[in-house]
Structure formats: C-alpha cells, structure tokens
Amino acid sequence: RKEVEQDPGPFNVPEGATVAFNCTYSNSASQSFFWYRQDCRKEPKLLMSVYSSGNEDGRFTAQLNRASQYISLLIRDSKLSDSATYLCVIRSGNTPLVFGKGTRLSVIA
Amino acid sequence: EAGVVQSPRYKIIEKKQPVAFWCNPISGHNTLYWYLQNLGQGPELLIRYENEEAVDDSQLPKDRFSAERLKGVDSTLKIQPAELGDSAVYLCASSGGASSQETQYFGPGTRLLVL
Numbered sequence: 695r696k697e698v699e700q701d702p703g704p705f706n707v708p709e710g711a712t713v714a715f716n717c718t719y720s721n722s723a724s725q726s727f728f729w730y731r732q733d734c735r736k737e738p739k740l741l742m743s744v745y746s747s748g749n750e751d752g753r754f755t756a757q758l759n760r761a762s763q764y765i766s767l768l769i770r771d772s773k774l775s776d777s778a779t780y781l782c783v784i785r786s787g788n789t790p791l792v793f794g795k796g797t798r799l800s801v802i803a
Numbered sequence: 804e805a806g807v808v809q810s811p812r813y814k815i816i817e818k819k820q821p822v823a824f825w826c827n828p829i830s831g832h833n834t835l836y837w838y839l840q841n842l843g844q845g846p847e848l849l850i851r852y853e854n855e856e857a858v859d860d861s862q863l864p865k866d867r868f869s870a871e872r873l874k875g876v877d878s879t880l881k882i883q884p885a886e887l888g889d890s891a892v893y894l895c896a897s898s899g900g901a902s903s904q905e906t907q908y909f910g911p912g913t914r915l916l917v918l
Contacts, residue, residue, distance in 0.1 A: 698845075702843070736911070737894060737909035737910060737911050737912055738846065738894075738909050739909065740906050740907070781845050783845075790836075790848040790851060790859060791848070791907065793845025793846050793847070794845050795843060795844050795845050796843075796844075796845055
C-alpha cells in the first residue's frame with residue numbers, strides 16, 4: 695500500500711460547484727498534514743495545513759480523520775482559477791514530506 | 804522578498820552527458836531540499852541539507868547523482884552520466900528549519916529532457 699493515496703481524477707466540475715477530494719495515508723504515526731496546490735508547469739505551493747479540529751480558509755475546508763487515516767479538502771463555489779492539481783502531503787515527526795500523486799481539478803465555465 | 808531561484812529552467816541533453824542544476828534558497832533559510840517530480844507524480848525527495856550538511860540523502864542514486872552545498876547557501880545537483888529515465892522536473896525547496904511547522908517553499912524547477 696502506498697504511503698499516500700489520492701484519486702488522480704480529473705475532476706471536471708462547473709463553476710460554482712462544490713467538490714471534495716480525499717486522501718488516505720498508511721502511516722498511523724503521521725503527525726502533520728497539508729494540502730499543496732500545483733498549477734500546470736509550475737511549482738507546488740502550500741494551500742493550507744490540516745489541523746485535527748478541521749480548519750477553513752475562505753472557500754476551502756480541510757478535515758482530518760485520524761481513526762480512518764484520511765484527510766479531505768472541500769472547495770465551495772468553485773472558480774475557474776481553482777483549476778490545478780491538489781497534492782496531499784503528510785509528515786511523520788522530522789521525516790521528509792511525503793507527497794501524493796495529486797488530484798487534478800478542472801473547473802469549467 | 805525573492806523566492807527560491809533555480810537555473811536553468813529547461814535543459815535538453817543527450818544520454819550519457821553530464822548536467823548540473825543550481826538552486827539559491829530564500830535568504831536565511833537553513834534547510835534546502837532537492838526533489839524529483841515525474842509526470843503525473845508528486846515530488847520525491849532526493850536530498851535534504853541542514854546548512855552545509857546533507858542530513859538525508861537516502862533516496863539519492865549515488866552512482867550517478869551528486870549534490871553539494873558548500874557554504875550552506877546555494878546548492879548544485881549533478882547527474883553524470885544522464886540516462887533517458889532521468890527526464891523529469893527537478894525542484895528545489897527551502898524552509899527556515901526542518902521541523903514539521905516550517906513551510907517549504909519551492910522554486911520553479913528545472914525541466915530536464917534526456918534524448
């Protein structure tokens with residue numbers, strides 16, 4: 695089982711839709727969780743950290759479920775500019791970040 | 804504030820040739836990372852530096868890959884000789900420290916094509 699698994703997509707959604715991505719991880723000792731965004735032919739950029747209590751940043755909501763070992767990202771009121779690949783990232787202690795393969799999102803007008 | 808700088812942005816070489824990539828991290832960042840990203844995959848760590856010391860190079864293919872960060876600031880990643888399978892994007896990242904609280908900032912990457 696891969697350490698971090700994501701549905702690669704693509705998710706094609708109309709503007710204004712709500713879309714959710716899930717990511718599962720295999721290492722129960724994982725301590726830090728993040729969502730990165732990567733635009734086509736660009737570098738990854740931190741979108742948001744994921745906290746145990748869940749957290750929200752505008753239209754974006756991240757959730758962590760330690761019991762089931764998954765994290766999620768919810769995007770409300772999708773914009774064309776949200777089209778990108780969303781990378782699930784985990785970390786265990788001081789070990790390097792482990793990236794998922796990413797989920798592609800295309801928001802269509 | 805300047806971000807992570809990488810050069811060149813693109814490189815095309817023939818197999819068996821050497822190639823080198825350069826990275827200048829964000830000023831003041833002690834931790835520097837080199838990642839490899841293949842198409843459709845997430846970045847995979849090659850090597851991590853704390854100042855000038857390589858603290859994690861377990862994923863670096865040492866038969867052909869080498870890296871250095873002599874003065875603890877900028878860094879060079881070298882491949883010699885390059886193979887067809889080395890075609891990928893090589894990303895450099897830096898952070899203020901290695902703890903899980905530190906955000907990693909990525910450079911734009913060097914896109915390598917080996918023919």
